[in-house]
Amino acid sequence: AAGVIQSPRHLIKEKRETATLKCYPIPRHDTVYWYQQGPGQDPQFLISFYEKMQSDKGSIPDRFSAQQFSDYHSELNMSSLELGDSALYFCASSQMGTSGGYQETQYFGPGTRLLVL
Amino acid sequence: AQSVSQHNHHVILSEAASLELGCNYSYGGTVNLFWYVQYPGQHLQLLLKYFSGDPLVKGIKGFEAEFIKSKFSFNLRKPSVQWSDTAEYFCAVSPPFSGNTPLVFGKGTRLSVIA
DSSP: OOOEEEEEEEEEEOTOOEEEEEEOOTTOEEEEEEEEOOTOOEEEEEEEEETTTEEEOOOOOOTTEEOOTTTTTTTEOSSSSGGOEEEEEEEEOOOOTTTTTTTOOOEEOOOEEEEEO | EEEOOOOOOOOEOOOTTEEEEOOEEESOOHHHEEEEETTTOOEEEEEEEEEESSSSOOOOGOOOEEEGGGGTTTEEESSSSSSGGEEEEEEEEEOSSSSSSSOOOOOOOEEEEEO
16 A cells, blocks of 8 residues: 655755755645654654645744645755754654544654754 | 653563553543554554544554553553564554644653563
8 A cells, every 4th residue: 555755765964954855645645744753752743734734833943844735745844954953754644534534543654864964 | 731651661571471551641532542663763653543432452463452541541462572573662642523633642662572
């Protein structure tokens, strides 16, 4: 079965540079979530989109922005990178389903490992 | 705000031992409950989930979990672990009535299975 695709899988950047992470959800999934997982930490929610509109916002820094496009893929744009941004960035997708989202399951992609030097 | 507690940070078991990982959540209403597994260097994979109905949920790879509403718990169990079960296990919750709701994760429990 098709899974969530993320690119790139690994990324090395210098401080103050920018980075763009991409996420391609499972076909027919309409919702995308972004999570950040620091070393030895649990995933922390950053931001989510439903039908190309931002649906929820978590602990996303102002230096980061994201959007969901007409084909439902999403991009996380990160500017003025800091050492502390080094982490694994996961994208998850889900489908609201006939129950209106009441029984929603999120499926995770392989993640993008970002290293800021 | 919702929170999820996983009491065991690191569990070390011998192969064939039984496993129980604790998960408690704080949330006043009905929730959806999940266990995800993260093998070394890999992404989060869904082990099992509970939405409603039978509180004993069976997942993949021989795992099961029991939802006990009165205790706000959703403990993960496996009767006999294998070396390949070595991984990080995350309990997660989301409220069911608002849709598109981000998951709140516990801190994770690292399971090491030794031969």
